[in-house]
Amino acid sequence: MxxxxxxxxxxxxxxxxxxxxxxxxxxxxxxxxxxxxxxxxxxxxxxxxxxxxxxxxxxxxxxxxxxxxxxxxxxxxxxxxxxxxxxxxxxxxxxxxxxxxxxxxxxxxxxxxxxxxxxxxxxxxxxxxxxxxxxxxxxxxxxxxxxxxxxxxxxxxxxxxxxxxxxxxxxxTPLGHSSRILATHMQTYSQGADYTQIRGGGTKHHPRTNPPPGYFLFDMDGKGVYRLVSRYLPAFVEQLLNRADVDIADLDLVIPHQASGMAMELLRKKLGIPGEKYMSILENHGNVIAASLPMALHEAIQQGRLQRGSRVMILGTSAGTSLGGVVLEY
Amino acid sequence: MxxxxxxxxxxxxxxxxxxxxxxxxxxxxxxxxxxxxxxxxxxxxxxxxxxxxxxxxxxxxxxxxxxxxxxxxxxxxxxxxxxxxxxxxxxxxxxxxxxxxxxxxxxxxxxxxxxxxxxxxxxxxxxxxxxxxxxxxxxxxxxxxxxxxxxxxxxxxxxxxxxxxxxxxxxxTPLGHSSRILATHMQTYSQGADYTQIRGGGTKHHPRTNPPPGYFLFDMDGKGVYRLVSRYLPAFVEQLLNRADVDIADLDLVIPHQASGMAMELLRKKLGIPGEKYMSILENHGNVIAASLPMALHEAIQQGRLQRGSRVMILGTSAGTSLGGVVLEY
Missing domain, CATH: 3.40.47.10 (Thiolase/Chalcone synthase)
Structure with missing residues (x-):
């Protein structure tokens, strides 16, 4: 809505x-x-x-x-x-x-x-x-x-x-402006809850119980994540665009989560997004976890790739494994 | 609203x-x-x-x-x-x-x-x-x-x-029912951010850096919390009740955070709430952190102290230090 x-x-x-x-x-x-x-x-x-x-x-x-x-x-x-x-x-x-x-x-x-x-x-x-x-x-x-x-x-x-x-x-939005959120969508596929995790640090493997040191470090099954995301993301994006009532061709920019170069490129091709409409700040920032999406949004605005009235889809994946997206008119 | x-x-x-x-x-x-x-x-x-x-x-x-x-x-x-x-x-x-x-x-x-x-x-x-x-x-x-x-x-x-x-x-709320949230309110007084804390477990004192074991344990300055809460809670509750447009006497029940017996009793007196309208499950549950409020709500419903149409204020404090409350018609 x-x-x-x-x-x-x-x-x-x-x-x-x-x-x-x-x-x-x-x-x-x-x-x-x-x-x-x-x-x-x-x-x-x-x-x-x-x-x-x-x-x-x-x-x-x-x-x-x-x-x-x-x-x-x-x-x-x-x-x-x-x-x-x-x-x-x-x-x-x-x-x-x-x-x-x-x-x-x-x-x-x-x-x-x-x-x-x-x-x-x-x-x-x-x-x-x-x-x-x-x-x-x-x-x-x-x-x-x-x-x-x-x-x-x-x-x-x-x-x-x-x-x-x-x-x-x-x-x-102030009167006379057209900025708005057109649609949002999120799905959690918790069969992938173990694909990206830090096991320790919480109540399950508390530091007091001396779990293996690796439990406090990030552990990723990159292939598992990629398989899950590839399977569910295309339909997810279609649902999001339907909710927003826009075609992918109507978008001025897509800002994906800056997960990794390979994953971003494979997903871009899978979704049929031209390179010039795909925002990447990966090369000089890396994956900054949750800060990646707002940081890429910031860069898109700073670089003039997003103007008032532009339509953008911000699209991400997360540990969980979850898919999330928003379509908005900036 | x-x-x-x-x-x-x-x-x-x-x-x-x-x-x-x-x-x-x-x-x-x-x-x-x-x-x-x-x-x-x-x-x-x-x-x-x-x-x-x-x-x-x-x-x-x-x-x-x-x-x-x-x-x-x-x-x-x-x-x-x-x-x-x-x-x-x-x-x-x-x-x-x-x-x-x-x-x-x-x-x-x-x-x-x-x-x-x-x-x-x-x-x-x-x-x-x-x-x-x-x-x-x-x-x-x-x-x-x-x-x-x-x-x-x-x-x-x-x-x-x-x-x-x-x-x-x-x-x-289904048609024909009167259940609704009348008002919500929250304030954060971060000058009390250290009064209740677990310093470790996150990125600041990560287990990998071997901080003192006590950093992974709960540390409370009970007097500090109580002083801060006593100072700000009465005006906070007044604002919440104003937003809800109800007097404290109109409430059928108040469900406070089950922080500690002494704190709950001092606050009850400070706010002028009669004992029979004050929900406590502290004696056989203790303070169950964030689960305390929904657990006390559950018990109030199970014990028949909250009926459809009853007006209840759920009121709490948290690490931060924050004050929060909701007035609702159940």
């Missing part, structure tokens, strides 16, 4: 430390060129001392100042990350403290987590609350530190990821 | 293992009676082999079967817990797999986390999506294993908590 929601500003933050695929090849003892070939990522960023809430607050401050807004203009803060900074409290409380250190603006702050789809799920839910009049302007922040949880023995997955943050502010 | 939403069924699950305050006194080397006096909890339940997703699925199955429903009648699954079962994927994907083991019903599954307020935040957001027609029936599941993260050296906090799960199904 349509909702008159407008993305008014976006921001991103990348840690200063740049890690090239050539550096990874050397450190991991791989043939020169292996990491780039396996990931299509030339450079990604890793944190040195930054925390996720610091990065997220910096991305949010850039987004706000770009639109001439301050945090006082925001009436709800939603953290939309696939990783936690600490087990308790939620990420949004830590972001709230960074953005409002004197505590004088006690807006609601909470997390929505659908792993790599967290931004889309947050946008979907927030748009209903805005449409209903509960909030005027909502700040969505996705901030991810992937590097700390990478398994350096799992070469195919560890070369894919980078750290970083992105922030997006949405509000009800 | 009002939303015509009806709670149609609820369920709960408690682990078999019962832990009495007398047992805790003995195990912790405390004087007999100390744990009960400090917590007002006589018995709480701890898991033996149960996982959070097993408990949550059992609570959900009870709720569904009580209403003559199956999981096929649900079109969105929201996990509303303050703890994670594992770092990735989100809790909802693991619950989805328990409830739909053959994967033939790929409904959206995602998490909303506002620590102990997760159920209220989930109910608030889900109600907008239902009101807008996106979902017909939403299943909210809160499942918590507190026991694994308790710090046995912090006597005042460790005696408060128990494990368990609760599930609630909501839908658009």
């Amino acid at each position: 349509e909702r008159e929601i407008q993305i008014i500003t976006t921001g991103k933050y990348l840690p200063e430390r740049v890690v090239t695929s050539a550096m990874l090849d050397k450190n991991l003892g791989l043939p020169q060129g292996w990491s780039y070939k396996a990931s299509s990522v030339r450079t990604r960023h890793y944190v040195t001392s930054e925390t996720a809430s610091e990065m997220g607050a910096l991305a949010a401050e850039k987004a706000l100042s770009q639109a001439g807004l301050t945090i006082q203009d925001i009436d709800c803060l939603i953290a939309v990350s696939g990783t936690m900074e600490q087990a308790i409290p939620c990420n949004a409380a830590l972001l709230h403290r960074r953005l409002i250190p004197d505590g004088n603006h006690p807006i609601p702050a909470f997390d929505i987590n659908a792993t790599c789809l967290s931004f889309l799920t947050g946008l979907d839910l927030a748009s209903h609350a805005i449409h209903a009049g509960q909030y005027r302007r909502v700040l969505l922040i996705s901030s991810e530190i992937a590097s700390i949880g990478l398994n350096w023995d799992q070469q195919k997955s560890c070369v894919l990821f980078g750290d970083g943050a992105a922030a997006v502010v949405v509000q009800a | 009002e939303r015509e939403i009806q709670i149609i069924t609820t369920g709960k699950y408690l682990p078999e293992r019962v832990v009495t305050s007398a047992m805790l006194d003995k195990n912790l080397g405390l004087p007999q009676g100390w744990s009960y006096k400090a917590s007002s909890v006589r018995t709480r339940h701890y898991v033996t082999s149960e996982t959070a997703s097993e408990m949550g699925a059992l609570a959900a199955e009870k709720a569904l079967s009580q209403a003559g429903l199956t999981i096929q009648d649900i079109d969105c699954l929201i996990a509303v817990s303050g703890t994670m079962e594992q770092a990735i994927p989100c809790n909802a994907a693991l619950l989805h797999r328990r409830l739909i083991p053959d994967g033939n019903h790929p409904i959206p599954a995602f998490d909303i986390n506002a620590t102990c307020l997760s159920f209220l935040t989930g109910l608030d957001l889900a109600s907008h999506a239902i009101h807008a027609g996106q979902y017909r029936r939403v299943l909210l599941i809160s499942s918590e294993i507190a026991s694994i993260g308790l710090n046995w050296d912090q006597q005042k906090s460790c005696v408060l908590f128990g494990d368990g799960a609760a599930a609630v199904v909501v839908q658009a």
Whole structure:
């Protein structure tokens, strides 16, 4: 269903430390060129001392100042990350403290987590609350530190990821503008719940019980994910486009989750999307978990590939395994 | 703002293992009676082999079967817990797999986390999506294993908590019924973000970096929380009641977060709520983190303290520190 929601500003933050695929090849003892070939990522960023809430607050401050807004203009803060900074409290409380250190603006702050789809799920839910009049302007922040949880023995997955943050502010569409969400869609195929996982860190394999160290690291069955996604994504996209009542040819841009170069390219061909309408920031960002989609959206706007009135499909996959998408007029 | 939403069924699950305050006194080397006096909890339940997703699925199955429903009648699954079962994927994907083991019903599954307020935040957001027609029936599941993260050296906090799960199904109010949400409200005072925390388990103090073992355990500054909540809760409740356009005397029942006996009683007096209108399940459940509110709601319905047409305020506090509440006609 349509909702008159407008993305008014976006921001991103990348840690200063740049890690090239050539550096990874050397450190991991791989043939020169292996990491780039396996990931299509030339450079990604890793944190040195930054925390996720610091990065997220910096991305949010850039987004706000770009639109001439301050945090006082925001009436709800939603953290939309696939990783936690600490087990308790939620990420949004830590972001709230960074953005409002004197505590004088006690807006609601909470997390929505659908792993790599967290931004889309947050946008979907927030748009209903805005449409209903509960909030005027909502700040969505996705901030991810992937590097700390990478398994350096799992070469195919560890070369894919980078750290970083992105922030997006949405509000009800002002009179005279055509911005709106045309449709959203999400499906969870939990038969793939084990395909991408970090087993530990929660109540099941708690650090206190000394599980194997690998349980705290990211584990990916890339083939399993790809098989599941290939099987279900084409019909999913058709349903999403039907809900939005648009043809794929009517779209000005498709922003896919920046999962990996090979997966993105195979899906592009499967869906019949021309290369020039397909947004990729993978080469110089890597897969930034849930921050990938809002960061690619930010880059699309910055690079002028998305104009007011443009129609875009943002489409992703996540651990779970879930498929998610939104079609919107920017 | 009002939303015509009806709670149609609820369920709960408690682990078999019962832990009495007398047992805790003995195990912790405390004087007999100390744990009960400090917590007002006589018995709480701890898991033996149960996982959070097993408990949550059992609570959900009870709720569904009580209403003559199956999981096929649900079109969105929201996990509303303050703890994670594992770092990735989100809790909802693991619950989805328990409830739909053959994967033939790929409904959206995602998490909303506002620590102990997760159920209220989930109910608030889900109600907008239902009101807008996106979902017909939403299943909210809160499942918590507190026991694994308790710090046995912090006597005042460790005696408060128990494990368990609760599930609630909501839908658009059928014609001829008066069930509705009258108002919701949430505020985050992040100056209290450190008052209740588990520092580790996320990207900041990752198990790989070997932080002190205490970083993985729950740490509470009870006085800090109480001071903050006492300061802000009265005005918060007034705002919530104003939004709902009801007086506190019009409420048939108040369901507070089951934080601790002392905190609940002090707040009851501060807000001027008569004891017979104040729901407590603390004595035989303990504080079950985010599952406390839906579990107390379940008990209120089971015990006949909430009838169709009754007006109830569900009111909580969470790590963050946040205040949250909803006024609804059941």
